[in-house]
Amino acid sequence: MKITILSGKGGTGKTTVSTNLAYTLSKKYKVQLLDADVEEPNDHLFFNVNVEKEESVDILLPVVDNDACIRCGECAKACQFGAITSFPNATVVFKNLCHGCGVCSMVCPVNAITEVPKSIGKIVLGKINDNLKFGMGLLNIGEPSGVRIIRQLKKHIDENVDVVLIDSQPGTSCPVVESLRNIDFAILVTEPTTFGLHDLSLAVDLVREMKIPSGIVINRDTGNTNLIDEYAKKENIPILLKIPFDREIAKLYSEGKIFSEYLPEWEEKFANVFDTIKGMVK
Amino acid sequence: MKQLAIVSGKGGTGKTTLSSSFGALLSPVVLADCDVDAANLNLMFNGKLEEKYDYYGGKKAIIVQNKCDKCGICKKICRFEAISFENEVYEVDQYACEGCNACVIACPQNAISLETALSGEYYYSVIDEQKEIVHANLNPGEETSGGLVAEVRKLALKKAEEKGKDIVLIDGAPGIGCPATSSITATNYVVIVTDPTSSGLHDLKRIVETVRHFRRDFGVVINKYDLNPDVSKQIENYCLSDNIEILGKIPFDELVEKSNLEMKPIVLYENSMAGKAIKEIFEKVMRKLK
Ligand code: SF4
Ligand code: SF4
Ligand code: SF4
Ligand code: SF4
Numbered sequence: 106m107k108i109t110i111l112s113g114k115g116g117t118g119k120t121t122v123s124t125n126l127a128y129t130l131s132k133k134y135k136v137q138l139l140d141a142d143v144e145e146p147n148d149h150l151f152f153n154v155n156v157e158k159e160e161s162v163d164i165l166l167p168v169v170d171n172d173a174c175i176r177c178g179e180c181a182k183a184c185q186f187g188a189i190t191s192f193p194n195a196t197v198v199f200k201n202l203c204h205g206c207g208v209c210s211m212v213c214p215v216n217a218i219t220e221v222p223k224s225i226g227k228i229v230l231g232k233i234n235d236n237l238k239f240g241m242g243l244l245n246i247g248e249p250s251g252v253r254i255i256r257q258l259k260k261h262i263d264e265n266v267d268v269v270l271i272d273s274q275p276g277t278s279c280p281v282v283e284s285l286r287n288i289d290f291a292i293l294v295t296e297p298t299t300f301g302l303h304d305l306s307l308a309v310d311l312v313r314e315m316k317i318p319s320g321i322v323i324n325r326d327t328g329n330t331n332l333i334d335e336y337a338k339k340e341n342i343p344i345l346l347k348i349p350f351d352r353e354i355a356k357l358y359s360e361g362k363i364f365s366e367y368l369p370e371w372e373e374k375f376a377n378v379f380d381t382i383k384g385m386v387k
Numbered sequence: 388m389k390q391l392a393i394v395s396g397k398g399g400t401g402k403t404t405l406s407s408s409f410g411a412l413l414s415p416v417v418l419a420d421c422d423v424d425a426a427n428l429n430l431m432f433n434g435k436l437e438e439k440y441d442y443y444g445g446k447k448a449i450i451v452q453n454k455c456d457k458c459g460i461c462k463k464i465c466r467f468e469a470i471s472f473e474n475e476v477y478e479v480d481q482y483a484c485e486g487c488n489a490c491v492i493a494c495p496q497n498a499i500s501l502e503t504a505l506s507g508e509y510y511y512s513v514i515d516e517q518k519e520i521v522h523a524n525l526n527p528g529e530e531t532s533g534g535l536v537a538e539v540r541k542l543a544l545k546k547a548e549e550k551g552k553d554i555v556l557i558d559g560a561p562g563i564g565c566p567a568t569s570s571i572t573a574t575n576y577v578v579i580v581t582d583p584t585s586s587g588l589h590d591l592k593r594i595v596e597t598v599r600h601f602r603r604d605f606g607v608v609i610n611k612y613d614l615n616p617d618v619s620k621q622i623e624n625y626c627l628s629d630n631i632e633i634l635g636k637i638p639f640d641e642l643v644e645k646s647n648l649e650m651k652p653i654v655l656y657e658n659s660m661a662g663k664a665i666k667e668i669f670e671k672v673m674r675k676l677k
Contacts, residue, residue, distance in 0.1 A: 117399060120586065144562040145397045145593060147586035165466075185446065185488050185501075206466055206487035246596045249533065249565035256468065275397070275561060277527040282482045298647045300403065300427045311527035315482075330648065350644075359615035361585035 106386060107262070107288040109141075109317075111273040111281055111308055117294045117301065118324030118348065121358055123272035124151040125365045126292075129375040131237035134267035138233070139258055140241035141284045142274045143226060143251035150361050154239050156231040162242070162254045163222035164205030169196045173217040180209035180218065201249065226254045230261060238263060255283040268379070277311045285312065289386050291319040292345065292378075297326055297333050305333065309340060318385055320345040322378070343385070345378045388547055389676045392421075392574040394559035394567065394598070396590030400582045401610035404643055404653055406558040407431040408665045409672075410518070411652040417550070418514075419543035419557045420522040421536045421570040423507070428558050429522045431650050434512030440542070442523070442535050444506030446486035448479045454498035461490035461499060509539055511546060519546055533565030540569070554676070563597045571598060576675050577605035578634065578668075583618035588625065595631065604675070606634040608668055614639045635668035637661050 110123045119142070127138040127148075140148040167180075167189065178191045188202035189209050200223070210218035226244040233239050240261050242254040251274065262269050273284035285291060291312045295305040305321070312319045319342060323333050326347040337344050348354065357364040365371035393406040407428060410418050420428035448469070450461070455477055462470040462477060469483035470490065479490075481504075491499045509523035521543040523535050540557065547555050557574065560566035571577050577598050581591040591607070598605045607626055612619040619636070626633050640661035646653040654662040654669075 144564050144567075145586075145590045147397075147589060150585050150589060183488060183492065185486055204485055204487060206485065206489050207464075208487055208489045208492065211464075211489060211492060244564065246563060246593065247568075247600050249568070251564060253467075278525065278566075279482065280564075286482070298644075299430060299650055300647060303427065303430065307527055314527060327644065355614060359582075359584040359587075359618055 106267065106290070106383070107269040107271065108290045108292060108382065109271040109273050109284050109288045110292045110294060111284065112275055112294040112304065117296050117304070118322075119272055119275065119294050120147045120151070121324065121348070121364070122292060122294050122322050123270055124148055124363050125371065126375050126378065127237060127270050128363045129365050129372045130268055130379055131234065132372070133376065135236055135265070137238040137240070137263050137266045137269045139262070139269065139271045141255045141258055141271050141280070143242035143244045143254045143258075143280070144274060146241045146243055148272055149229075149239065149241055151363050152233045152239065154231045154233055156229055158230045160228050161224040162226045162228060162257050163224050164253060165207060165220040166200060166203055166205055166223045167198050167209050167218045168221055169198060170217045170219070171195045173215055175215055175217075177214060179212045179214060183208050183212045201247070226251065228254070228258050228261065238266065251280050252283045255280055259283075259286075277307045281311065282315070285315055285317060288317065290382050291317045292322055293319055293342075294322045294324055295333060296324055297330050299332070302332050302336055305336070309342065320382065320385065323347045325350040343381065345381055346374060388544070388553050388555065389576075390544075390555045390557060390574040391576050391578070391672065391676060392557040392559050392571050393578045393580065394571060394594060395561060395580040396563065396594035397561055397586070400580045400587065401637070401643075402558065402561070402580045403427050403431070404610070404647075404661070405578070405580050405608065405665060406556065407652040408654040408662065409556055409669055411654050412666065412669050413554060413556060415517040415550075415552045415554075417543045417547040417552050417555045418518065418520040419539050419555055420520065421539055421557050421566070422560050423523040423525045423535045423539065423566065429512060429520050431652060432514045432518070432520060433650070434514040434520045436510055436512050438511040440509050440538075441505055442507040442509055442538055443503045444534050445504065446501040447481050447484045447504050448486065448490050448499050449502055450477055450479055451498050451500070452476060454496050456496055458495060460493050460495065464489050464493045507535055509535065509542065511542060519550070521546065533569045536560055536566045536569035563593050567594075568597065568601060571601055571603055574603055576672065577603045578672060579605055579607045580610055581607060581622060582610045583612055583615040583622060585618060588618065588622050591622065592625070595629070606632040606672070606675070608634050609636045611639040612636040634671050635664055637664040637668070
């Protein structure tokens with residue numbers, strides 16, 4: 106079973122839900138936790154990860170041989186991202202705009218373009234304990250998009266574990282979509298505020314469009330409003346769990362601790378979340 | 388004209404609390420909500436919609452099935468794994484396609500074309516005589532949010548120029564990827580909001596590196612600093628040792644939750660501790676912009 110944890114927006118408690126679920130489920134199942142929040146991966150801060158392997162994520166960047174180049178401008182015309190320009194005295198690649206698609210070298214009539222790998226980030230793989238495997242992606246500073254890092258991270262999904270948990274990036278844009286591709290279930294983490302509801306509805310639109318079944322976890326629930334309950338009912342999406350607004354939980358989180366380890370009544374609650382999901386996915 | 392951006396390495400640190408408060412304190416001002424993935428600022432101000440624009444982001448490849456002879460070249464050439472072969476048909480995954488045109492050029496049957504896709508909308512709304520806001524909505528699953536952020540900023544600048552407003556306040560996109568960097572390029576000053584969690588410090592370091600990469604002047608605000616004094620101290624020590632100015636510390640204040648529910652910037656609550664701290668930070672930042 107592959108589950109992605111997302112939220113319309115950051116800071117709603119995605120990390121809390123991912124790490125607590127991974128921790129509690131690993132008591133009973135073989136679990137793999139993949140942190141696909143590649144701009145700001147945080148899950149590893151909550152565990153002692155035994156790093157076993159690191160690999161670079163590369164894209165192919167064009168390099169122009171300006172002696173061979175006849176400045177015909179075909180490459181610039183073909184590039185959809187304005188990443189290559191032919192000036193009278195040289196043809197230049199703007200690395201930060203380049204998607205590494207290979208079109209320019211395809212169209213160059215004199216084969217003046219070769220491609221060399223450039224690292225845009227890395228993947229770290231390891232183990233937290235015998236039942237809990239870990240992986241994360243990390244985007245290099247200054248690189249525009251982590252989609253390819255997420256794609257490569259997901260190649261390390263272990264089909265032999267019982268549960269794969271993917272902690273996605275916040276928002277609903279392309280990296281989130283990449284985290285959602287070919288998975289079985291989506292957990293939508295939200296807060297009971299008007300903002301929370303607004304962002305949640307964006308996430309719901311996305312998972313619906315991708316035809317992925319989903320359930321909601323409400324974080325920092327104060328009991329002051331049933332905004333989210335009403336929405337969930339109207340949209341027919343189950344609420345899997347409510348985590349109260351609680352100073353103790355907030356404090357444990359801020360110290361980099363997994364709260365269900367310290368507040369054991371929560372172990373069962375997280376385990377129940379998984380049982381509910383199993384019932385829904387079949 | 389000055390451009391001021393408020394950013395955070397990660398969402399949930401209280402960026403909206405700060406930017407809505409700055410928005411309330413600044414007058415006249417043009418606000419630019421660049422958090423286009425989850426635009427919230429206009430919800431706080433309830434501006435009246437005046438203009439609406441379509442946003443066309445990247446292009447997407449489309450295969451005309453009756454021209455395709457199933458040679459498979461397109462699938463092989465696409466570096467984004469956007470072309471799949473299922474049930475004997477080649478198809479483009481609209482989410483994965485980056486519109487690079489490689490398949491179009493490579494297809495021997497001319498069966499593929501690139502089409503522009505409507506990726507979202509952006510809006511110009513008027514809050515009151517002194518305040519206007521440019522905000523946007525990105526369709527779910529779109530990749531080109533950096534481009535949309537650029538459009539929002541462009542329109543905000545244009546409006547500011549037309550109306551003779553000398554400050555544009557940018558509520559930045561979270562993260563460190565292209566929407567985030569599109570929010571800070573060419574700004575005069577950047578305020579980074581962080582909170583005292585161990586992940587907060589980690590994220591802070593990444594956004595500081597990013598802001599430095601783009602050579603912007605910046606300072607740091609620690610939100611809810613008293614929630615974890617130890618980590619707050621760590622953040623302060625990091626700033627001190629790295630020569631980063633701390634603009635101020637905002638105490639945890641239960642009124643903030645209420646203000647979020649009531650959708651009213653926290654500085655408008657008279658007895659708010661957080662609001663008081665934000666006002667002081669605001670004064671400091673204004674002096675920087677002079
Ligand atoms: S590889 Fe693609 S994006 Fe990069 S310069 Fe060539 S055509 Fe443009
Ligand atoms: S297509 Fe080749 S020859 Fe023409 S300008 Fe580009 S690099 Fe030079
Ligand atoms: S390259 Fe063209 S003809 Fe060949 S499979 Fe793709 S769409 Fe069909
Ligand atoms: S346009 Fe580029 S990314 Fe899209 S399907 Fe074709 S080759 Fe792949």
